[in-house]
Amino acid sequence: MNKFLVFLEQREGIVKKTSIDTWNRVQDLAALYGDSAVFGILAGPVDLQQLCASLSGKGVIYHASNEAFRLYNPGHYARLVAETLKLEACTTIFFADTVLSRDLAPKLSLRLKASLLSGCTIFDVSKEVCVRCLRPVYSGSTIASFVAERSIKIYTILSSAKLFHSISEAYPTIIPLETCCLTGSEDLFPIVRRMVMYSGRQDVTEASIIVAGGRGMGGSEGFVILEQLAQLLGGAVGASRQAVDGGWRPHFEQIGQTGKTVAPALYLACGISGTPQHLAGLGSGSTVVAAINSDRYAPIFDVADYGIVGDVHLVLPKLLDALHEFLKRK
Amino acid sequence: MNIAVCVCQVPDTASVIGFVDGAIDLTRVNDVMNPYDEYALEEAVSLKERFEGSTVTVFSVAAVSAKEMLRKALAMGADRAVLVSNIVVSDSFQTAQVLCQAISAFYQQALPDLVFCGKHSTDFQNGQVPPMLAEMLGIPSVTGITALHASFESIQVEREIEGGLEYIDINYPALLSADKGLNMPRKTSIRAVIEARKKTIDLFYATLCENASVAMISIEPLERKKICKFMHSEKELIRHLNEEYSFF
Numbered sequence: 001m002n003k004f005l006v007f008l009e010q011r012e013g014i015v016k017k018t019s020i021d022t023w024n025r026v027q028d029l030a031a032l033y034g035d036s037a038v039f040g041i042l043a044g045p046v047d048l049q050q051l052c053a054s055l056s057g058k059g060v061i062y063h064a065s066n067e068a069f070r071l072y073n074p075g076h077y078a079r080l081v082a083e084t085l086k087l088e089a090c091t092t093i094f095f096a097d098t099v100l101s102r103d104l105a106p107k108l109s110l111r112l113k114a115s116l117l118s119g120c121t122i123f124d125v126s127k128e129v130c131v132r133c134l135r136p137v138y139s140g141s142t143i144a145s146f147v148a149e150r151s152i153k154i155y156t157i158l159s160s161a162k163l164f165h166s167i168s169e170a171y172p173t174i175i176p177l178e179t180c181c182l183t184g185s186e187d188l189f190p191i192v193r194r195m196v197m198y199s200g201r202q203d204v205t206e207a208s209i210i211v212a213g214g215r216g217m218g219g220s221e222g223f224v225i226l227e228q229l230a231q232l233l234g235g236a237v238g239a240s241r242q243a244v245d246g247g248w249r250p251h252f253e254q255i256g257q258t259g260k261t262v263a264p265a266l267y268l269a270c271g272i273s274g275t276p277q278h279l280a281g282l283g284s285g286s287t288v289v290a291a292i293n294s295d296r297y298a299p300i301f302d303v304a305d306y307g308i309v310g311d312v313h314l315v316l317p318k319l320l321d322a323l324h325e326f327l328k329r330k
Numbered sequence: 331m332n333i334a335v336c337v338c339q340v341p342d343t344a345s346v347i348g349f350v351d352g353a354i355d356l357t358r359v360n361d362v363m364n365p366y367d368e369y370a371l372e373e374a375v376s377l378k379e380r381f382e383g384s385t386v387t388v389f390s391v392a393a394v395s396a397k398e399m400l401r402k403a404l405a406m407g408a409d410r411a412v413l414v415s416n417i418v419v420s421d422s423f424q425t426a427q428v429l430c431q432a433i434s435a436f437y438q439q440a441l442p443d444l445v446f447c448g449k450h451s452t453d454f455q456n457g458q459v460p461p462m463l464a465e466m467l468g469i470p471s472v473t474g475i476t477a478l479h480a481s482f483e484s485i486q487v488e489r490e491i492e493g494g495l496e497y498i499d500i501n502y503p504a505l506l507s508a509d510k511g512l513n514m515p516r517k518t519s520i521r522a523v524i525e526a527r528k529k530t531i532d533l534f535y536a537t538l539c540e541n542a543s544v545a546m547i548s549i550e551p552l553e554r555k556k557i558c559k560f561m562h563s564e565k566e567l568i569r570h571l572n573e574e575y576s577f578f
Contacts, residue, residue: 011494018492072496074470099491102450103473106422106461115543116422118456136552137454138347142354143552150543189470190500193486197494205492209577233578251476251511252490257343257452258365258510266577277343279554288575290567291558306567307558319564326568327578 002036003090004029007081008061009100012197013046013070017206018096018159020054025123025157026094027057027168032125040172041084043069043077052171059172062087064179071192072100078108080179085112085152097156098205105154115148118156119261121283131155139257139280159205160263160284202236204253209235210264212255213243214278216271216293216312220248225316226270232323238262240272255281263287271312274300292316331384332442333374335408336429336463337367339392339399340453347551354549363399366448368406368515369508373478374446375407376513381482385409387436391419391428397531404526405518411531412436420542422458428536429459430466435534441467445505449474457507464505471505472498476512 006026008019023040030036040061042051055061062084069076081093081104093108095101097119109116117133124132124145132145133155148155204210211230213223223237230237239249241256255262257277263284269291272278282289282303291304292315301307308315339361341347348355363371371388378384386408390396393415400411414432419425433442445467450457457473464471477488485500489509500506518526561567571577 011491016492099474099489102457103461103471106458107465107471109423109458109543110462110465116458117544118458132547137549138341139343139452140554141347141552142549144546144549146544146546148543149541149545188501189504190472190487190498192496192498194497195491195494196497201493203492254510261455266571266575285554288571288577289556290571301558301560303554303556304558305556306570307560308564308567309560315564319567322564322568323578326565326572330578 002030002033002092003088004036004038005081005085005088005090005093006038006040007093007095007101008040008042009096009098010042010044010046011195013044015042015046015051015054016096016098018098021159022094022096022157023055024057027059029123029125039084039088039090041081043080045070048174051174055172056168056170057172058168058170060088061172061174062177063174064177066179069179071195072103073192074104074107074190075188077104078111080177081108082112084177091152093152093154095154095156097158101156105156109154112152112154113150114152114154115150116154117146117148119158119283120155121158121160121263136280136283139276140282141276158261158263158283160286202230202234204236204238204255204260204262207236207262208265209233209268210238210255210262210266211235211268211270212238212240212272213249213270214240214272215242215246216273217243217248218271218313219246222271222313223248225320229268229316229320229323232320232327235264235266240278257281266290268292269300269304270316272300273298274303279303331377331381331444332437333377333384333386334433334442334445335367335371335374335386335388335403336445336447336459337371337388337390337399337403338364338451339390339396340364340451349551361395361399363402364448364451366450366452366508366510368448369510369512370446370448371403371406371408372513372515373508374444375516377444377480378407387412387442389429389432389436390414391417391425391432400531401523401526402518404529405522406516407522408529410529412534413531414534414536416535417538419538421544422456422462423543424538424540426459426462426466427539429463431536432534433467441469441503443502445469445503447505447507449507449509460505460507467505469503469505470500471507472500473507474509475506476509478506478512
């Protein structure tokens with residue numbers, strides 16, 4: 001029997017959407033494999049109502065609701081995952097590809113003597129139960145496939161946001177985990193002293209719709225309309241390197257080779273020329289790209305599904321109005 | 331303070347990854363220092379300037395041609411460099427192992443106070459070497475820091491998380507991996523480049539003790555080109571996006 005363990009990340013008591021996406025993907029994988037069981041491990045106090053409303057599918061989720069797990073602590077979290085792995089004799093661990101898992105998974109892989117494959121986008125399950133993991137490398141110009149050689153495997157998955165996904169009839173069982181023995185003074189450092197979450201905006205790595213701006217936006221004022229569009233669509237604002245280096249937008253919005261890799265369902269590229277370094281940030285081939293640029297021959301149009309040739313400052317207000325109208329009629 | 335910095339080479343942004351007869355061809359690729367390693371190095375050198383008597387040593391697992399990159403690191407302010415080029419590593423685990431050997435040998439089983447790395451290398455973007463190396467050295471680590479406040483006694487760092495920030499305390503010895511935004515890497519002056527020629531690059535011969543834990547079994551060009559449907563109006567775009575994908 002294949003036993004999969006999914007790490008569910010929470011921040012401020014809310015399970016991250018990327019973890020929910022990962023749980024769903026593993027459910028699909030388990031169905032594909034057959035003869036599989038899915039387990040979850042959740043560290044920290046959470047809003048149980050939100051949790052139950054978000055997760056569907058068969059499985060058992062172990063919940064360590066101890067206050068000691070509220071903030072990320074690599075030592076505690078690593079022990080928690082290792083104990084749960086042992087408890088259910090799982091052989092594979094899945095994480096959403098996040099800052100936390102990029103920090104935790106490598107440490108965990110050493111402790112468990114496990115293979116680690118980071119940033120996976122596609123899983124290719126062959127007959128011999130050998131999972132091949134594909135991901136773009138070399139700034140998105142090439143795609144490579146990897147296999148994990150060791151018997152325990154850890155995968156971190158780039159969340160490919162789908163707007164709709166099938167919801168199963170079943171719901172997972174949540175089992176509280178007693179953890180007083182796991183919060184000893186071993187691994188004293190590092191300690192997360194404080195966490196501050198920004199309110200009112202969605203992170204680019206979690207958004208299903210991204211409205212991104214580049215040099216063509218002209219300055220930080222140019223992004224006001226992008227913020228309005230993002231808010232209307234329930235999405236996030238993204239930026240090219242030029243916009244960030246120009247000081248118009250913060251670095252955490254940068255998409256590209258030295259920024260974030262994203263895989264939204266829809267990517268609206270405004271005033272972005274489409275350099276390979278920027279496109280390297282689009283991690284999934286299934287993202288629908290719509291571009292607005294005044295240059296008919298801008299490279300962005302080579303990778304876009306839809307395009308409007310025009311001045312963003314003229315096109316975007318009309319687009320915003322048209323969307324308002326469209327949504328009102330719905 | 332003894333500070334170690336791990337650096338690696340990556341294809342520069344303009345390089346085209348070629349394929350010959352279906353196999354990857356990196357001969358026309360121009361190698362540069364991994365951009366994230368520049369932030370790591372800059373931070374190390376800044377600390378050295380603040381804490382008198384400190385030394386910065388760079389370590390790299392790379393081909394002998396990486397000496398040029400190491401000269402740049404020395405020009406940026408590192409004092410010595412150690413290059414391991416007798417081994418071809420196949421995955422992050424092996425890279426971390428070899429770096430661990432080189433660092434342990436250099437500091438003669440004592441540990442440096444700080445080890446800096448770049449968050450990840452822009453070619454494979456695994457980001458696994460820094461935390462793996464820390465585990466192997468037996469020291470705590472924080473990945474992807476965007477701010478650092480260090481005193482003799484303690485270290486406080488910040489890092490961006492999705493939709494927020496974490497403020498983290500850590501003690502010496504520690505490993506930190508650098509994200510963009512940590513600092514602005516200095517440009518090297520001609521004088522610094524000339525002085526760097528007097529600094530040593532040691533060759534360290536490592537041994538591989540364990541097999542790779544991950545195997546790359548294929549690599550192919552990724553074709554991203556699409557046929558763009560040009561819309562004549564904003565309304566037309568909305569209609570298409572809604573009809574084909576139900577986005578709104």
